[in-house]
Amino acid sequence: MLFQLIRRDLALIARSPAVWMPVMFFVLVAALFPFAVGPDARLLARIAPGILWVSALLAALLPVETLFAPDQEDGTLDQLASRGIAMEMVALARIIAHWLGFALPLLAALPVAGLLVGLEAAAGWRLALALLIGTPALAALAVVAAALTAGLRGGGALAGLIVLPLALPVLIFGVGAGLPGALQLLGAASLVAVAVAPFAAGAALKGD
Amino acid sequence: MANTLHVDNLACQRGDRLLFEALSFRVEAGGALVLEGANGTGKSSLLRLLAGLLAPLSGQIEAPPLAFMGHETALKPRGRLLEELAHWALLDEARDRLAPAMAAMNLEALADVPCRHLSSGQRRRAGLARVIASGRALWLLDEPTAGLDSASVGLLAAAMAAHRASGGLIVAAVHGDIGLDAPARLRLG
Numbered sequence: 001m002l003f004q005l006i007r008r009d010l011a012l013i014a015r016s017p018a019v020w021m022p023v024m025f026f027v028l029v030a031a032l033f034p035f036a037v038g039p040d041a042r043l044l045a046r047i048a049p050g051i052l053w054v055s056a057l058l059a060a061l062l063p064v065e066t067l068f069a070p071d072q073e074d075g076t077l078d079q080l081a082s083r084g085i086a087m088e089m090v091a092l093a094r095i096i097a098h099w100l101g102f103a104l105p106l107l108a109a110l111p112v113a114g115l116l117v118g119l120e121a122a123a124g125w126r127l128a129l130a131l132l133i134g135t136p137a138l139a140a141l142a143v144v145a146a147a148l149t150a151g152l153r154g155g156g157a158l159a160g161l162i163v164l165p166l167a168l169p170v171l172i173f174g175v176g177a178g179l180p181g182a183l184q185l186l187g188a189a190s191l192v193a194v195a196v197a198p199f200a201a202g203a204a205l206k207g208d
Numbered sequence: 209m210a211n212t213l214h215v216d217n218l219a220c221q222r223g224d225r226l227l228f229e230a231l232s233f234r235v236e237a238g239g240a241l242v243l244e245g246a247n248g249t250g251k252s253s254l255l256r257l258l259a260g261l262l263a264p265l266s267g268q269i270e271a272p273p274l275a276f277m278g279h280e281t282a283l284k285p286r287g288r289l290l291e292e293l294a295h296w297a298l299l300d301e302a303r304d305r306l307a308p309a310m311a312a313m314n315l316e317a318l319a320d321v322p323c324r325h326l327s328s329g330q331r332r333r334a335g336l337a338r339v340i341a342s343g344r345a346l347w348l349l350d351e352p353t354a355g356l357d358s359a360s361v362g363l364l365a366a367a368m369a370a371h372r373a374s375g376g377l378i379v380a381a382v383h384g385d386i387g388l389d390a391p392a393r394l395r396l397g
Contacts, residue, residue, distance in 0.1 A: 001299070008295055015286050075280025079338075082259040082276035082348075083299060 001085065002093055009097030018066065022059035023105040029055035030113035041118050048117040049127050050175050052110070056131060057167050060102055060138035064163075065156040067094060067146035068205065077205060088202030095136070095143045095197060103135035123178070130177035130186060137170045137190040140197035147201035166193075211237040211272045211345045213258070213377055218267035220253050227253055228396055231267070237345075240368070240378040240391035249397025251381035252278070255348045258379060272377070275300075275342035278350050281331040285324035289315065292323055293338055300342045309341035312367050314360070329355040333363075340367050347371060349380040353387075361387055 013019055033051050037044055071077050080090055107128060114124045145162040149155030170193070173186035212234060219229035227250030235241045243251040256262040258269060259276040283292045290310075297306040310316055313333040318326065326334070332355050339347050347368075353361050365387025368378055372389075380386060 004298055012284060015284075070284075073280070074284070075278055075282040076284075078256075078259075078261055078276065078278055078280065079282045079296065080299075081261050082274065084260070085299070 002089060005085075005090060005093035006097050006100075009094055010100060013097060013101040016066065018063060019101065020105070022062050022102040023109050025062055026052075026055050026059045026106050027109050027113050027116070029058075030116040033117055045118045045120060045123070048114070048119040049123065049130075049177070051117055052113055052119075052127060053131075053134075053171055053174050055113075056103075056106060056135065057138055057164075057171060059106060060098075060135070060142045061145075061156075061160055061163055063098070063102065064142050064146045064149075064159045067098060067143055068150040068201075069146070069155060072150045072205075081206075086202065087205040088198045091143055091147060091201035091205065092198040094146075094201075095140050095194065098143055099136050099139035103131070103139060106135070107131060126177050130174045130183065133183065133187050134170045134174040134190055137193035138167060140193045141166050144197045144201045144204070147204040150205065211375055211377065212270070213241075213272065213346055213379065214268075214270040215258070216268040218254075218257065218269065219265040220250055220257055220262070221265045222250075222253060226265075229265075233392075233394060235346075235377050235379060235392070237375040237377065238372045240372060240380070240388045242386075242388060242391040242393050243379065243381040243396060244383075244393060245396035251396055252350050254396065255350050255379065255381055258346075259348050272345040274346035274348055275339040275344040276348045277335045277339050277352060279354075281335040283323040283326070283331055283334060285322070287323055288320050289323055289326065289334055290319035293334060293341070296338050297341050300344075302341045302343050305341045305343055306337075309337045312340055313337040313363055327355075329357060329360065332356055333360055336364060336367070340371070345375070346377045346379070349378065351381055351383065353382070353384075 030052060034044055081087065110128055110131065119127065141163045145159035148162060149159045152158060169189040170186065173182045173189060176182040177186065214234050216232050218231040220227045233241065243254060245251055253262060257264050258271055259274060293306055293310065294303065297303045313336050315333055315337055318330060336352060352364060356364065368388060372378065378388065
């Protein structure tokens with residue numbers, strides 16, 4: 001059942017015209033930053049992981065209005081619930097599909113984005129590993145925010161306000177991935193987010 | 209006990225408005241119940257309660273496996289009709305029942321049409337085909353004939369008769385006649 005839901009979500013993501021938006025946004029931010037910061041390559045290389053983490057976080061939030069709102073509006077959630085499918089399961093499937101849909105392309109684009117902000121190879125690998133560990137948490141938080149704001153007009157902006165504070169631990173440990181213990185803490189924060197999110201999102205979707 | 213819908217002392221509140229209370233009824237296998245009443249008297253809410261989409265204020269519901277059709281049709285605008293229905297048939301483990309169900313609602317010619325190009329009546333027929341394909345014993349239909357042409361109303365009546373003949377149950381919220389043979393009636397409000 002979970003597999004079928006994930007496959008369906010992925011098919012819908014692949015069919016959507018917005019499928020390339022997060023990764024294009026990610027690369028565009030990386031391309032813009034050198035212009036904003038100036039030609040100091042050392043400064044740029046030092047803040048590069050932070051830039052890429054923030055753009056990854058915002059990229060995860062881009063599709064937040066399409067994660068649940070259409071399904072609530074067009075009766076898809078009713079159809080799922082009337083089949084006795086738990087909303088927690090629907091949310092878990094969506095977290096996995098959202099992660100596959102935004103984080104994998106983003107990791108694939110990391111070499112390009114890294115080049116644009118002058119990231120060195122060693123730091124690049126560290127960042128790739130940190131993003132691999134941390135992006136599931138970003139997907140989970142985006143899904144929770146999407147579930148909480150599904151019935152609201154202009155829910156996307158509110159979703160941003162919900163997610164950004166909660167994403168702080170992931171951001172802090174992710175950017176500090178080179179320091180001892182930071183990757184483990186990032187993994188812990190990511191695990192907690194992914195474990196709690198389906199229940200939080202499921203509860204939000206069940207509300208009347 | 210199988211294939212009987214049993215509702216006992218049900219009450220429903222929406223917001224701070226009590227829609228109904230102390231509602232009890234049974235629908236036996238092969239039976240049909242028509243919910244009547246003016247707009248806003250709780251017909252749709254009762255169907256959503258029966259479908260498990262709303263929690264009752266109080267009371268008990270014992271329902272057999274069910275298929276629900278509300279006002280929304282849960283068809284994604286970019287999907288082709290057959291793909292969309294096949295997804296739900298897959299969840300219902302009913303892939304072999306989908307083709308006859310689409311035939312029963314005269315949808316075969318529309319199989320490759322993207323759902324955004326379907327008229328509201330055609331979407332409605334698709335929603336009904338999903339219910340027919342589901343193979344569930346209890347059909348919960350919210351104004352199933354809204355937007356249907358008379359030929360489609362006839363198709364629906366035939367499908368409902370066949371469902372009841374094979375021991376199925378139907379609860380429908382209606383305005384006017386939808387072609388059910390001798391249904392029980394429940395007036396809300």
